[in-house]
Amino acid sequence: MCRLVAPAHPSQAPTRNPIRDRGKATEETRTRLKLPYEWQIGWCYTRASKRATGNGFISFIALVSMSGIALGVAALIVVLSVMNGFQKEVRDRMLSVLAHVEIFSPTGSMPNWQLTAQEARKNPEVIGAVPYVETQALLTRQGAVSGVALRGVEPSLEPQVSDICKEMRAGALTNLKPGEFGIVLGADLATNLGVMNGDKVTLVVPEGTITPAGMMPRLKQFTVAGIFESGHYEYDSTLALISIQDAQGLFRLPAPTGVRLRLKDVQRAPEVTRALAHTLSGDLYLHDWTQQNKTWFSAVQIEKRMMFIILTLIIAVAAFNLVSSLVMTVTDKQADIAILRTLGAQPGSIMKIFVVQGVTIGFIGTAIGVTLGCLIASSIPWLVPLIEQLFHVQFLPPSVYFISELPSELVAGDVIKIGVIAFLLSSLATLYPSWRGAKVRPAEALRYE
Template sequence: MKLPYEWQIGWRYTRAGKRTTGNGFISFIALVSMSGIALGVAALIVVLSVMNGFQEQVRDRMLSVLAHIEIFSPTGSMPDWQRTAFEARRNPAVIGAAPYVDAQALLTRQDAVSGVALRGVEPSLEPQVSDIDKDMKAGRLTDLQPGTFNIVLGADLAANLGVSAGDKITLVAPEGSLTPAGMLPRLKQFTVSGVFESGHYEYDSTLALINIHDAEVLFRVTAPTGVRLRLKDMQQAPRVARELSHTLSGDLYIRDWTQQNKTWFSAVKIEKRMMFVILTLIIAVAAFNLVSSLVMTVTNKQADIAILRTLGAQPGSIMKIFFIQGITIGFIGTASGVALGCLIAWSIPWLVPMIEHLFGVQFLPPSVYFINELPSELVASDVIRIGIIAFIMSAVATLYPSWRGAKVRPAEALRYE
């Protein structure tokens, strides 16, 4: 099928040769514009993929330790936790429920002292609401039997205290005991029965687990603090929490995981938006280069335009020629950028460790970023959105040069030819 002459001429201008100095320079400017669009699109895809991966990794590692929903009493004690767990399990979105006791304490061994978030758990039910049993590096979660006063520590916490499985440590409870000598801290010796590593530095360095009955004895409480739930789909946690607030009996507080880490997730979302805006400016700069290259093409091709006009071409056809040239450059640049960005984003999981190994650097210290590897999650919707925006900006950039080409007057253009 023979294409209209506007398309043929527009594509021919796009791949103009270097027979003259002017054509060669214009071709170079067009190549720079195309490369700028491609690099901008690729950079935006890679950055957003890394941010998506970072958010997903941190979220998943958080939720391997945290519950999707927590239900607790304003009094700090829930004697009838079984009924609450039963009522919660009646919701089809809930797949697991387990009681817990939350407290703060100090762990000491020789000269090492560390504050910890202490959690009393039921070993037989805890796997329903967390993945700690799968994250065990040493020992088993089932070793936390009532009366044994065993304790499971996060990997970084164990390293800070210099202990491993089988060692003894001393736990200092915040509530003291009243004696004739005054208020004395309550001390209890525990045996380290296991070490877990969730991959999330904050919890690996601050969380310790003991049996829920040992926690009740140690902190002098008669019932669990509350019930932790796991859902089929973590993204539905806010909706399920609202539903449970209407179906559970009693005066209870309900908190989902998005509320527990609301500040962090909001900050990541804002950062992602700002990075999108900032990196889109790179594409805008490349689009301005496209304007300059097309303006130079129009200036260089004034004689061609005049001849076409004398042969009967309408101003709209002349405008279409340069518009086709511009969107062709924009399309090739956008497509190249999408391909390059997807390739780099897909290669990050093995490319970054190779660079770290070669140069002896670490891009993500776990004590700062919670994770120790650079993740990447390529989201199709992000890629499509970036491609569409880049192409639209390229198309808009062609409007003024195309309009200027359509305004060329044949008599003036041919006067000095």
Template sequence: MKIPFEWLIGWRYTRAGKKSSGNGFISFIALVSMSGIALGVAALIVVLSVMNGFQRDVRDRMLSVLAHVEIFSPTGSMPDWQRTAQESLRNPQVVAAAPYVEAQALLTRQDAVNGVALRGVDPSLESKVSDVAKEMKAGALSDLQPGQFGIVLGTQLAASLGVMTGDKVTLVAPEGSITPAGMLPRLKQFTVVGIFESGHYEFDSSLALIDIADAEALFRLPAPTGVRLRVRDMQKAPDIAIALSHTLSGDLYIRDWTKQNQTWFSAVQIEKRMMFIILTLIIAVAAFNLVSSLVMTVTDKQPDIAILRTLGAQQRSIMKIFFVQGVTIGFIGTTLGVALGCALAASIPTIVPMIEHLLGVQFLPPSIYFINELPSDLEAGDVLRIGLMAFALSAVATLYPSWRGSRVRPAEALRYE
């Protein structure tokens, strides 16, 4: 196969020798451009991988406690929850359903007082729609028995109250009782029968579980608040929720997990887009360094261009030569950046703990962030998009120098040779 001469000359200019200071300086500029593209691509891959990992871990830890879909009544109770559960399970994408009661309350013990999100659950069904039963650090979810007034707390909440399994806590319900002295809140003593750890600070510090029968009695509800569902593919939960809205009978509200934390997920997506734009500017700066490198090459190679023109080379052939040179630099820089970025992104779970150990710091305190370690999730789509974008910027940066090289006039270029 015969290789076009434009490609051969372009590759030769890419690896220009250093016989003269001019060629050496031009090669140095090209190397800097190549390195800048590689570092920019690697940085963008690593940052997006970390943000993907952060979003994945927070989402998974949220969904270990939250249901994929929640169905509830605007009246605050759902007497026909069994019918709603059966109708939901007819959808082939729904794998489990469980009733729940949701309320707000205060937990007190001695001088400690904490506001909690109180959830009444059926222990035998709850394990099918959430992973709380698998995350128990002490006791078991099945220890919640109706009429026994047991309670399961998150690890941070238990630590804040200073309790362990077997200890007593007092629950203060906001719905009060009318007495001759006025409205008084309802108080009930519960026994801590279990402690769970989801890894999500918000839930570990504010969620408490009790038996659903105890919750209905405490808050004087005639029936559960609603039904929680687990689906086969949580990414399809929004579509499943829409499908259920057309098949379920009754006046019901349906909410999937993306709506429950819509503000947080929207903020993460905006941050990801902004980081992509900011780091793309770094790649753009490095890519457009090719302009100065190729312009200097055109200036240095004017006699060569003139000779090629006198031998019959067309203007488009001259453009191809410098285009091949710039694209080669961009391709090598992009390839090196992709390789370096993928290697660093895959090694983050190992590298970051080593740095934390050496410096004696913790980059993600669990009391501030949802997670306490830096995750990484390398997605092939992000790598492909970054690589194509960097290569495209490099190709665009070669257009002006290539056009300028094709406009060189042989007579003027050879006048002083």
């Protein structure tokens, strides 16, 4: 039971106002009577100090349990927020050069692409539809050879489906004029070939020409009309853009390969793709950006799931500390339990007392952890650069990572899930100690009192 310590002598007590004290006492009594006595005693045990409990070690273990839950929750929120930030950053950089949905014909060309684009625009989620040609080729210059994903685009329409115009480091996409055979390269691809804006490169087309000497590949010299840098190494090192008219003539295509679409909400790409598959006329294939990068996104989801499980074990360890804290409290309070039992308290009421104590510790620890984790996760964009500046370190060197800043995205669903799991684990940790407290026999507990 929580005990009140009275003054040693009446002369040491402070001067009191009987009328005021009577009013306060009446108000406090009414407040306490609103809650069952199990709640009052459990809350009293939770906030009891060493002087009230007579055992400071129990209070210390309870504080450690609360701190462990708070740190585990905060760490889990921060880690998942950083992983969400990385995923969003990579996805945004990826979609700056990729279309959200691509429609193409199994024959390799789409003569009625205007009709397909018109039908696709009827979907309210589609905000852009442009033709394209895409194939594989080789680029060479002075002995350097690099395989490229060659894409024929219409420069005036390309801003409808990608942000590549905003990522030009040199030149401009509008320099791709039909018949001039200009080419726009990714920054890493240009570095690998050792070219700059205005230099010449040779394009090798796999589909060759039959001659008396055999099959000979077709070669065409292009002028570098621009260099873009999306920040995504895969596309900066492999993607090359030319005029769609030049691509059709070079690869002898009667029409574009297909149509690229941009959506209002990139997350709804799979849903929109399924809807378009039922509304578009003709024998067409469709795939969205999640299918193009399915392996990468699956790996990220697995990594995030495993990290969640690993860090949840920290909260589980803190919950085990809560078990030991409550067991020690039950052992220390056996006399109080025996007195309550002799006064008529049922075993279920004794269980409620310790359940209330454990749940209170778990709730406070979870609340502190959620608050701390949200504050740190939202402060990462300016906190990490400050730490790097103060201690002269760099967490993400540009030479190793293509993202030099630590991103963070706080997702409300993750925070709620983490808070609920932490609270449930701390609640489950109270079952055994409270059951043990309910099994205390009054006669044995009071034998040596």
